Amino acid sequence: MKRLGWLLLLLVTAVAQAGKLEIQGVRLWAAPDNTRVVFDVSGPVVHRLFTLKGPDRLVIDLDNAHMDDEVRKAVAGAGMVTGLRSGPRKQGDLRVVLDLSRPVKPKSFVLRPNDQYGHRLVVDLFDSGAADKSVPRRTQSTSAPSPKQRDIVVAVDAGHGGEDPGARGKRGTREKDVVLAIARKLAALINKEPGMKAVLVRSGDYYVGLRKRMEIARKHRADLFISIHADAFRDRRVNGSSVFVLSRRGASSEMARWLAARENAADLVGGVSLDDKDDLLAEVLLDLAQAATLEASTEVADKVFYQMKQVGSVHKKTVQHAGFMVLKSPDIPSLLVETAFISNPSEENRLKSSRHQQKMAEALFKGITGYFSDHAPPGTRIATSRSRRHVIRSGDTLSQLARRYGISTGELRTANSLRSDRLMVGKVLKIPHRGS
Numbered sequence: 001m002k003r004l005g006w007l008l009l010l011l012v013t014a015v016a017q018a019g020k021l022e023i024q025g026v027r028l029w030a031a032p033d034n035t036r037v038v039f040d041v042s043g044p045v046v047h048r049l050f051t052l053k054g055p056d057r058l059v060i061d062l063d064n065a066h067m068d069d070e071v072r073k074a075v076a077g078a079g080m081v082t083g084l085r086s087g088p089r090k091q092g093d094l095r096v097v098l099d100l101s102r103p104v105k106p107k108s109f110v111l112r113p114n115d116q117y118g119h120r121l122v123v124d125l126f127d128s129g130a131a132d133k134s135v136p137r138r139t140q141s142t143s144a145p146s147p148k149q150r151d152i153v154v155a156v157d158a159g160h161g162g163e164d165p166g167a168r169g170k171r172g173t174r175e176k177d178v179v180l181a182i183a184r185k186l187a188a189l190i191n192k193e194p195g196m197k198a199v200l201v202r203s204g205d206y207y208v209g210l211r212k213r214m215e216i217a218r219k220h221r222a223d224l225f226i227s228i229h230a231d232a233f234r235d236r237r238v239n240g241s242s243v244f245v246l247s248r249r250g251a252s253s254e255m256a257r258w259l260a261a262r263e264n265a266a267d268l269v270g271g272v273s274l275d276d277k278d279d280l281l282a283e284v285l286l287d288l289a290q291a292a293t294l295e296a297s298t299e300v301a302d303k304v305f306y307q308m309k310q311v312g313s314v315h316k317k318t319v320q321h322a323g324f325m326v327l328k329s330p331d332i333p334s335l336l337v338e339t340a341f342i343s344n345p346s347e348e349n350r351l352k353s354s355r356h357q358q359k360m361a362e363a364l365f366k367g368i369t370g371y372f373s374d375h376a377p378p379g380t381r382i383a384t385s386r387s388r389r390h391v392i393r394s395g396d397t398l399s400q401l402a403r404r405y406g407i408s409t410g411e412l413r414t415a416n417s418l419r420s421d422r423l424m425v426g427k428v429l430k431i432p433h434r435g436s
């Protein structure tokens, strides 16, 4: 009898140990305005959070859990987190304390296993009470455009990031890394172009929510949103790049959401407030705005796709339509490019190569500038300089044109590298700005 009692006790202890959740790892991702802490847990975890002041800390209590010293010691501070401590509590619970550099607003959720990770507890720390730092940074252009003329803004979105590596190549290349490299190269090209400015939606290895990506583009008043990805497929032979714009179906299901948040939607339809419109009219207005946006998206996508074809093979012959979340801004022309299949070994190699990344960035850049040279939004420097062109008609003379545009014949000659005053009918003359 006694022996059986011992056996039972042992069994109960074993069950208790086996039932205990193990914290197997902790990862920190620092974004400009938040820090994400991810706990790898051996099973679904029940937890509670609260913050403490002086000094600022976040306490996370996990039911029936345990963390090895080795795991804890491996955690290095990042972002707003300066340190991590842990200790057992009553009834086998675990208390984790994050030391913080400033007060935070925490938000937490659990993630179920996927093909890369097991159960996870995610704790996001947001700056509490801090002023909204995502105010658009004004251009630091050295050529001092007149205050009325603005730069064309392109939001360059590197897909995935941080906890979300995206697709993975056979040799371990991660989508999130190569697309960030291409995005940076594209942004550099755009920033070098007079009259244009790039905004990197994600500038490091951290995750940005899909709606947040659209918000960042909107906050910077982007004229275009381009999301950069790399595909994967189980058949490693599949290859080539593709370009996507929003499908009409994706657009219509998104409509309801935008309408629901109509107080925020006032600036989505050219400043027409939707507040005082009835539902049907609001829907029609939004639909019109979105139809125009979709048309613009398709045009720029065609230009970009054409350029991508010059760099490598393509997966499908034409621009594709899909309901990607990030493409659903009703007011910003948006496209998503799958640069290549990272699952295809030779394309994986190319994606890793800095030279190929540059080529890809240049192709995207050519497509984008090609579009804006015909469709520069009014009020931009490029629109102004584009409008200053003159197609020579018979009878035009240099002195007459100089008078008409308020510049000297010398300025006209220099701007167009003219050796003589003879004008060819049909030729396009650049009309420089006075004294430029």
Ligand SMILES: [Zn+2]
Pocket: 159, 160, 166, 167, 175, 228, 229, 230, 231
């Ligand atoms: Zn992707």
